[in-house]
Amino acid sequence: MKARSIARELALLGVSQLTDNLSNSAATSRSASRLSAGSSRQTVTQAIAKDPSTEALDSLLLKALTALGADARESIETAEGEMQRGAQLVLESETRTTESGEVRDRIQPAIPLVEAAINRVGETLELLMFVQQEDRKGMKAAKQALKDAATSLEAADKLMGEHAQKIVDIDRVRSQIKTAISTVKTALISIKKTLVPEYLSDLISNEDIRNHACSLLFNWIRHEESIDNQLNSAMEKWTIRRLARVDRDILRLAMIEIVYLNIPKKVAIDEAVEMAKRYSDEDGYRFINGVLRRTTDKLGASEVAQDNSSQS
Numbered sequence: 001m002k003a004r005s006i007a008r009e010l011a012l013l014g015v016s017q018l019t020d021n022l023s024n025s026a027a028t029s030r031s032a033s034r035l036s037a038g039s040s041r042q043t044v045t046q047a048i049a050k051d052p053s054t055e056a057l058d059s060l061l062l063k064a065l066t067a068l069g070a071d072a073r074e075s076i077e078t079a080e081g082e083m084q085r086g087a088q089l090v091l092e093s094e095t096r097t098t099e100s101g102e103v104r105d106r107i108q109p110a111i112p113l114v115e116a117a118i119n120r121v122g123e124t125l126e127l128l129m130f131v132q133q134e135d136r137k138g139m140k141a142a143k144q145a146l147k148d149a150a151t152s153l154e155a156a157d158k159l160m161g162e163h164a165q166k167i168v169d170i171d172r173v174r175s176q177i178k179t180a181i182s183t184v185k186t187a188l189i190s191i192k193k194t195l196v197p198e199y200l201s202d203l204i205s206n207e208d209i210r211n212h213a214c215s216l217l218f219n220w221i222r223h224e225e226s227i228d229n230q231l232n233s234a235m236e237k238w239t240i241r242r243l244a245r246v247d248r249d250i251l252r253l254a255m256i257e258i259v260y261l262n263i264p265k266k267v268a269i270d271e272a273v274e275m276a277k278r279y280s281d282e283d284g285y286r287f288i289n290g291v292l293r294r295t296t297d298k299l300g301a302s303e304v305a306q307d308n309s310s311q312s
Contacts, residue, residue: 004263005271006203007212008253012275013064014217015249057214061204064213069200072124076188076195079124082117083181086110090177093170103170104160107177111157114180118153121184122146123278125191138190145187152180212261216253219260227255234294246279247288254292258299265296 089110093103125143156176159169194200204210231240231251240248254272257263269292276285 003206003208004212007209007216008257008271008275009068010061010064010203010209010213011216011220011253012246012249012279013067014060014213015220015253016245057217058204060217061210061213065200065204068203069195073195075120075124076192079117079120079184080188082113082120083184086113086117086177087181089113090174090181093174107170107173108160110177111153111160114153114177114184115150118146118149118180118184121187121191125187139194142187142190145183149180149183149187152176152183156180215261216256219256220252223256223260224252227252227259230255230259230299231291231295234291234298244280244284247276247284250276250279250288251291254288255295258296265292269293269296 087110089107093107093110096106122143125139125146153176156173159173159176204213228240231248240251243251250272254268257268258265269289272292273285273289276288280288
């Protein structure tokens with residue numbers, strides 16, 4: 001995960017503290033709702049507008065960091081639950097039936113469960129690879145363990161497809177799934193050690209992360225109205241204020257990167273879509289992709305028109 005990607009994650013969580021002047025709708029992401037409790041959004045916004053350089057932004061980033069750590073822990077807990085359910089299905093396939101077809105039906109759902117757990121832990125690891133600079137070897141070992149687990153699971157899935165009715169092959173499937181689960185658990189030992197406040201705080205000690213996150217938050221305060229106008233112009237029969245909060249926040253951050261931070265529009269759009277896949281749903285990320293492309297197309301057309309006008 002790149003420094004800018006982590007900064008954007010922190011900014012997305014941080015902006016849920018900021019006043020949404022024309023709307024009081026609740027944030028839709030669980031991270032945003034965590035952050036919204038306990039302090040006045042108006043106070044935070046006014047403090048940053050008055051002095052964007054120091055204490056207010058630092059406070060906002062620390063709150064975002066707290067939410068990010070909570071999300072990582074929740075993601076790991078969910079993955080552990082998925083692996084536990086997968087392991088239970090494997091156990092039941094051994095103890096509750098011996099007929100090959102029934103064994104197959106019982107063990108089949110374990111594969112997507114463990115696959116989901118591997119992917120979930122992998123996403124968390126990408127973040128923590130950046131956090132844990134002192135134990136790079138341990139983090140790399142955890143990453144390799146996840147790759148090995150995915151390989152075992154792929155082998156199990158292939159066996160299920162090729163030799164569905166053979167008990168001997170079902171035994172091999174069972175063994176591969178058990179190996180995958182055991183390997184992920186090994187990776188989690190290293191990963192969990194990193195989810196402590198002193199390691200997470202290293203994120204905002206990183207100059208690249210902190211500078212980009214602060215730039216996003218500051219430009220949000222300064223240019224929210226202008227960005228919203230640009231987005232509204234690209235949405236037919238819809239407005240930015242009517243969207244789910246997490247969707248409109250992702251749209252705003254992408255436009256801030258494009259318009260004020262000189263991030264190439266293709267890069268910013270692709271990264272916004274990836275963020276939406278994590279925080280929104282399928283309709284959400286497709287909608288965000290379309291709105292950003294229309295908005296930047298209109299923005300480009302306007303810039304061309306201005307250039308032509310200045311030359312004539």
